[in-house]
Amino acid sequence: MELSVDKILLGDVRTAARLMRELDDGIPRAIELLKSLYAHTGRAYVLGFTGSPGVGKSTLVDQVISQLRSRNKTVGVIAVDPTSPFSGGALLGDRIRMQRHGTDDGVFIRSLATRGQFGGLTRSTAAIVKVMDALGKDVVILETVGVGQDEVDIAETAHTTVVMVAPAMGDDIQAIKAGILEIAHIFVVNKADRDGATRTAAELRLMVEMGRDSRPVGAWEPPILLTEANRNVGVNELMEAIEQHRRYLLKDDAAAWQRHERDRIHRELEDILKGKVMEKIQWAFESDTVSRDMVEQIIQKKIDPYTAAEKILDQLG
Amino acid sequence: MELSVDKILLGDVRTAARLMRELDDGIPRAIELLKSLYAHTGRAYVLGFTGSPGVGKSTLVDQVISQLRSRNKTVGVIAVDPTSPFSGGALLGDRIRMQRHGTDDGVFIRSLATRGQFGGLTRSTAAIVKVMDALGKDVVILETVGVGQDEVDIAETAHTTVVMVAPAMGDDIQAIKAGILEIAHIFVVNKADRDGATRTAAELRLMVEMGRDSRPVGAWEPPILLTEANRNVGVNELMEAIEQHRRYLLKDDAAAWQRHERDRIHRELEDILKGKVMEKIQWAFESDTVSRDMVEQIIQKKIDPYTAAEKILDQLG
Numbered sequence: 001m002e003l004s005v006d007k008i009l010l011g012d013v014r015t016a017a018r019l020m021r022e023l024d025d026g027i028p029r030a031i032e033l034l035k036s037l038y039a040h041t042g043r044a045y046v047l048g049f050t051g052s053p054g055v056g057k058s059t060l061v062d063q064v065i066s067q068l069r070s071r072n073k074t075v076g077v078i079a080v081d082p083t084s085p086f087s088g089g090a091l092l093g094d095r096i097r098m099q100r101h102g103t104d105d106g107v108f109i110r111s112l113a114t115r116g117q118f119g120g121l122t123r124s125t126a127a128i129v130k131v132m133d134a135l136g137k138d139v140v141i142l143e144t145v146g147v148g149q150d151e152v153d154i155a156e157t158a159h160t161t162v163v164m165v166a167p168a169m170g171d172d173i174q175a176i177k178a179g180i181l182e183i184a185h186i187f188v189v190n191k192a193d194r195d196g197a198t199r200t201a202a203e204l205r206l207m208v209e210m211g212r213d214s215r216p217v218g219a220w221e222p223p224i225l226l227t228e229a230n231r232n233v234g235v236n237e238l239m240e241a242i243e244q245h246r247r248y249l250l251k252d253d254a255a256a257w258q259r260h261e262r263d264r265i266h267r268e269l270e271d272i273l274k275g276k277v278m279e280k281i282q283w284a285f286e287s288d289t290v291s292r293d294m295v296e297q298i299i300q301k302k303i304d305p306y307t308a309a310e311k312i313l314d315q316l317g
Numbered sequence: 318m319e320l321s322v323d324k325i326l327l328g329d330v331r332t333a334a335r336l337m338r339e340l341d342d343g344i345p346r347a348i349e350l351l352k353s354l355y356a357h358t359g360r361a362y363v364l365g366f367t368g369s370p371g372v373g374k375s376t377l378v379d380q381v382i383s384q385l386r387s388r389n390k391t392v393g394v395i396a397v398d399p400t401s402p403f404s405g406g407a408l409l410g411d412r413i414r415m416q417r418h419g420t421d422d423g424v425f426i427r428s429l430a431t432r433g434q435f436g437g438l439t440r441s442t443a444a445i446v447k448v449m450d451a452l453g454k455d456v457v458i459l460e461t462v463g464v465g466q467d468e469v470d471i472a473e474t475a476h477t478t479v480v481m482v483a484p485a486m487g488d489d490i491q492a493i494k495a496g497i498l499e500i501a502h503i504f505v506v507n508k509a510d511r512d513g514a515t516r517t518a519a520e521l522r523l524m525v526e527m528g529r530d531s532r533p534v535g536a537w538e539p540p541i542l543l544t545e546a547n548r549n550v551g552v553n554e555l556m557e558a559i560e561q562h563r564r565y566l567l568k569d570d571a572a573a574w575q576r577h578e579r580d581r582i583h584r585e586l587e588d589i590l591k592g593k594v595m596e597k598i599q600w601a602f603e604s605d606t607v608s609r610d611m612v613e614q615i616i617q618k619k620i621d622p623y624t625a626a627e628k629i630l631d632q633l634g
Contacts, residue, residue: 031623034621034623035621035623035624036621038618038621038622038623039618039621042618052369052370053369261616262612262616265612265615265616265622266608266612268622269608269611269612269615269622269625269626269629270599270602270608272622272623272625272626273598273602273626273629273630274595274598276626276627276630277594277595277598277630278591278594281590281591281594282587285587285590291583291586291587294586295579295582295583295586298582298586299578299579299582301355301356301359304351304352304353304355304356305355305582305585305586305589306348306351306352306355306589307352308586308589309586309589309590309593310593312586312590313590313593313594
């Protein structure tokens with residue numbers, strides 16, 4: 001099957017799917033094509049949804065897709081889950097629910113469960129965002145589980161990040177972590193019909209207010225919204241909040257936008273660079289008998305692993 | 318303050334705490350000391366507890382500490398949380414609860430919230446396990462949040478890994494992921510008084526039974542236990558299961574134990590090696606003006622980030 005820039009730019013979904021698979025497998029021609037696509041990217045708006053398992057991310061994303069489609073926006077969805085589910089069973093319900101858009105040409109859904117051959121999870125996600133962008137998707141939605149550094153990194157690549165919590169997931173807002181908090185542009189308390197929703201929202205509000213002093217004048221302050229995704233309650237308000245944040249980024253604070261882009265590209269470049277070096281190291285380490293000898297020496301306590309690493313590094317030059 | 322191998326081996330807690338701080342800060346003398354300590358490690362039994370936030374890890378670990386202390390075992394605890402809590406508030410309750418052992422000389426508790434200067438989270442955790450081991454702790458408990466590759470990697474360094482779930486955390490056992498499942502030696506359904514506990518246990522049992530065909534004859538099969546950690550229910554049974562697994566590792570399957578050790582050391586060596594290379598790259602990347610020029614060129618779409626990374630790599634040699 002021929003992979004070409006033109007086919008992707010014309011929105012050919014089969015070519016895009018093939019390209020993504022080949023990127024996963026680390027096939028050189030796919031990476032070459034990705035390079036050529038780069039000049040045609042930068043038009044898609046990237047929307048992040050993050051939160052713990054069970055918070056209702058897929059259900060809310062599903063509703064957001066419907067809203068975007070009713071406004072004639074095309075949508076790409078990347079569901080990132082670094083720890084692959086033990087069987088299709090548990091998560092299948094979610095995927096099927098979202099697949100009600102599966103027959104809609106305007107929606108392209110891709111799950112990213114493994115790190116793949118292409119490199120780290122952040123790197124793979126960034127590459128797939130680019131393909132969807134070049135494919136002409138107006139909005140790319142990143143759905144991440146929201147725990148772990150990988151996913152904080154991924155969420156940071158979004159233009160607008162929605163952090164979701166549900167009441168009674170823990171005893172309080174224990175499940176929300178600092179890294180996630182700092183990247184939130186909008187907070188959503190989903191399952192708002194449950195006990196404790198108002199309290200959770202109040203705690204979040206207090207937290208946002210506490211951070212007010214450290215924010216510059218005129219800076220974006222994350223709103224706190226209540227939703228019941230499964231009954232489509234509060235979704236209009238969420239769309240409105242997303243639109244407000246987008247307008248804020250593009251108009252009110254264009255300098256912040258440029259800073260964000262520069263930081264994002266800087267991180268991406270560094271990430272790609274590290275990935276390339278890691279590959280070389282991995283290869284050298286695994287193909288070499290030195291590493292096996294060293295492991296034996298470490299087991300026998302003849303050398304410690306830190307000194308062993310220094311020795312190997314000296315040998316690799 | 319003098320840091321010496323002898324002081325650590327004599328069990329001096331203040332020296333150990335200082336060493337851990339200096340390792341976090343990447344101070345060379347601390348790394349040199351860690352090298353010298355290596356020959357004196359390998360005696361501690363490492364016990365992992367992993368599960369989602371709110372599952373009751375700290376409460377159960379607290380009960381396990383009490384049990385170990387009543388058997389005259391000294392204990393080191395490392396609570397790993399890669400996404401630092403937004404304030405001390407949310408998690409303080411847990412930490413305080415565990416601190417009832419804080420005045421007990423036989424218990425040493427250390428939280429690891431950030432990656433630190435020493436390197437990745439896995440690397441930092443491995444280093445602290447070694448210090449606690451050299452300090453003479455009989456058992457080192459690793460408490461991890463159990464989502465994300467980092468924590469799977471950390472859990473893999475334990476001799477016995479306890480995977481905790483609670484009923485009604487999600488709709489089913491959605492929160493349990495493949496990576497975590499594969500490393501479980503014992504399953505604990507905590508909060509067993511809650512609705513759905515029996516169902517969760519039955520689902521886990523089914524899953525374990527489904528895996529039976531792919532396990533070699535005589536291989537360890539993870540038991541599924543029910544606990545109510547806050548009322549100390551089921552903790553004796555857990556201690557018994559841990560002891561059974563320990564006996565299995567040391568006696569019934571000594572070959573598996575050696576394989577486990579060899580794999581662990583191989584991974585650790587590779588991890589240290591990668592950390593060292595990353596440091597060099599990071600330094601070269603950040604001190605160089607090349608990277609800044611490249612970012613500008615990428616923003617202007619004059620070059621794509623993949624080609625840019627290749628160019629930088631060529632220049633670094």
